[in-house]
Amino acid sequence: MTPNGIPIGDVLLASAALFTIGLAGALLRRNAISIFLSIELMMNAANLAILGYASALHSLEGQIVVFFVIAIAAAEAAVGLAIFVALFRHTETIDVNKINLLKW
Amino acid sequence: MTARFAFDAAMALAILFAGVMVVHRHPVKSVLALVVSFFALAVGYVLLSAPLIAAIQVIVYAGAILVLFLFVLMLLNVPAEVRQTPGRPIHHTLSAGAIVAFAAALLAVFRSYGASSAPPGPLPANPADLAPLAKLLFSDHILSFEALSILLLAALVGAFALARREGSP
Numbered sequence: 001m002t003p004n005g006i007p008i009g010d011v012l013l014a015s016a017a018l019f020t021i022g023l024a025g026a027l028l029r030r031n032a033i034s035i036f037l038s039i040e041l042m043m044n045a046a047n048l049a050i051l052g053y054a055s056a057l058h059s060l061e062g063q064i065v066v067f068f069v070i071a072i073a074a075a076e077a078a079v080g081l082a083i084f085v086a087l088f089r090h091t092e093t094i095d096v097n098k099i100n101l102l103k104w
Numbered sequence: 105m106t107a108r109f110a111f112d113a114a115m116a117l118a119i120l121f122a123g124v125m126v127v128h129r130h131p132v133k134s135v136l137a138l139v140v141s142f143f144a145l146a147v148g149y150v151l152l153s154a155p156l157i158a159a160i161q162v163i164v165y166a167g168a169i170l171v172l173f174l175f176v177l178m179l180l181n182v183p184a185e186v187r188q189t190p191g192r193p194i195h196h197t198l199s200a201g202a203i204v205a206f207a208a209a210l211l212a213v214f215r216s217y218g219a220s221s222a223p224p225g226p227l228p229a230n231p232a233d234l235a236p237l238a239k240l241l242f243s244d245h246i247l248s249f250e251a252l253s254i255l256l257l258a259a260l261v262g263a264f265a266l267a268r269r270e271g272s273p
Contacts, residue, residue: 075259
């Protein structure tokens, strides 16, 4: 139970639902950018669980961890999108089924 | 009790728009749905007494990262996914099975850990007071904070090196 009276179960349920939706997107989409968006959603689901526990345990460390996660997500987005731009320049597509150089 | 109701409503909105994000075939509409989802999550963060993280969520996530996605989508002119006519039934069955199994496992883990109540520490004074948070960040975690600045610089240089046209200076 957090200080505001939100049960930790509600937070974890929402986090699990968001993470599962993100996983479904990462598995079912074929557009590389949509897959990347799904991964961002999964990261947010993890952040939500961390903040829920931090709030329930009256700890500030959780907020610090989430702060770092968001900063790393920003770095990851910059590099990932640069990879997509370079990929698009080479192959004219970002459909992951058509990018099969490393598949056999 | 009202906080719980507001939190549940915000999470329902976040989950709804996350679903819209996954289902939509057009990537630009996916990004816009995810923006709504992230705003709803920021409301949830405020109710979990983390107002600074909520502000960062709105400014950095919804404001910067997703706008970067939109820029790249506009730059590449990505078309909407077309429905595959032959389809891949095995792939879809396996994916659906994996998703259901994963959701069940996640719920089981959360059910077993959610009930366990570690003794909470002393209640932090006022969640809107950022001084304790800043003190923690710039004393115990100062090394990680500085490493983060180097990581961001490396990401900046890496993104530039990856995205520039080959042969250009």
